[in-house]
Amino acid sequence: MLYRENGQFKTSYRADQQIFPIRQDRIAVGLLLAVAFVVVPGLAPEYTFRAILIPFLILSLAALGLNILVGYCGQISLGTGAFMAVGAYAAYNFHVRVEGLPLVVSLLLGGLCATGVGVLFGIPSLRIRGLYLAVATLAAQFFVDWAFLRIRWFTHDSASGSVSVSGLQVAGLPLETPAQKYYFCLITVLVFALLAKNLVRGAIGREWMAIRDMDVAAAVIGIRPVYAKLTAFAVSSFLVGVAGGLWGFIHLGAWEPAAFGIDRSFQLLFMVIIGGLGSIMGSFFGAAFIVVLPILLNQVPGWFGLPLSTATASHLESMIFGALIVFFLVVEPHGLARLWSTAKEKLRLWPFPH
């Protein structure tokens, strides 16, 4: 009976177009944010920050970027790891080579470099699609992996592409404790999620979805496929690049190209599929699911007195991921996000079935 919208009248277009049109949703989101900002940093132990919260936030941002490309524009990409790597290494170069450049600026410039590379590898999408595009983006993955491993200039002459950053600070505040890093990631992710949500609600988002649903029809009604596809690649790689920068700078601190290998690309694609194709919320669900599942697999059997070996746990993990991908594609192509909205629909009518 709590989740009712009767009595909530919209008297202006503005009110009708809010991101969360139902009052209960707004309250819930407000509470969630309050918990994220106030309660969590006070309660969470350091391990939770390092192993769950920070990776979750950063990977959500990357999944968000990928979701714009795959979920909203229908262009499959298996090279997300590569664009993350470009973001991370470009931000590193700006950080090291330009004296006194603020961290946020380096990260954004890293994102811009990723945009450039993303658009470059997105050009084939104008002539090919689906299956072929997957191979084109794999090319990006392998090429970028190699470039950061072998070309010394990118890594400031360090051996085997491993680099590290230290003494990070934002606007005079140090970024050292896990809680500080958590706040930084949280704010960044919220800002970009809001931007992305507004982009996909706007004209450009509708163009992407039109291209995804049927590109010929979209072209007929006057949507320029070139513009729509390339902007999707640009926005997507920008977000992914910033996420890459965060992953390197904030989460890892020191990294090598293997941190952005092909496994990362697949992992992000899984987040998008499991979380929900074409849903901003879904990116967060997917990221949470994929970050938490391996940890649960390592811990839960131990509680029941059946500890799994690391190898078994990792095999089990890939089996579960594989099975879940197929399950979601077959049963619920819109992923966890759709389950969530179905639950909300039910709640609105509760306790009546119709």
Add this chain to the structure above:
Amino acid sequence: MGFFLETLFGGLMAGMLYALIALGFVLIFKASGVFNFAQGAMVLFAALAMARFAEWWPRWLGFDSKLLANLLAFVTTMAVMVAVAWLIEKLVLGRLVNQDGITLLMATLGITYFLDGFGQTLFGSDIYKIDVGMPKDPLIVAEQTFEGGILLSQEDLIAALVAAALVALLALFFQKTSTGRALRAVADDHQAAQSIGIPLSRIWVIVWSVAGFVALVAGIIWGSKLGVQFSLSMVALKALPVVILGGLTSVPGAIVGGLLIGVGEKLSEVYLGPLLGGGIEIWFAYVLALLFLLVRPQGLFGEKIIDRV
């Protein structure tokens, strides 16, 4: 000159093996329109099963003949691959009929992960050996023409012969048998084939079983060359650019594409590699395929599908 030829032959042999894996892709794409990302996982799975069964059968039954062990292992593995094909049809593809290409591609990605994990849980994840008695010594030919002769690996030669035989066999199967005709009919038009009474689901099981057979052969050859381990499924990623280059629907295309990529890769590594810092084998095939896509999206021998936007 001798060194150049040696590299060239090395490339051709490696290319033949890529072609063998690519063949699996092409078979499935031709008959069902599914871009089977899981072909690499199937190669790994088959090789793992083969290696382990060859170890287990003698222990269970208490005999000592290597030939018998390999034979039994081959038969068992083939049975397992057919079962896998049947399960994939029943659980995945049968439920995704009429979905678009991207969905099917992602489904096979799921199958890839499942098979990787499942195979290693079932058969273990160490490095195993497949020993089917392939000669290991290199062959030296043309000693009087070139100084030092040309080094050829006998293993590679046999692999190339096997691959060629397999292609001939598949061509015969496709052209001459009634099942082959049904397969081609399904490839041309699912609905038309179904309406004249060709059972789609059974055809798909057959196709996936044949792809499983090709994967098994590829797995045995790669496995006895390099050992069976997880990295085998990465080798299979090489087959993707091969099919792009050769054309998704063409069996000869898979062979030519494989040879081109094998040769290009070895030559570029040897002659271009030092200039670029080495290790360019990793991306050469992909960048070649990418450039090729821009010029001729359907590949060398592929059918031209006209729906460009």
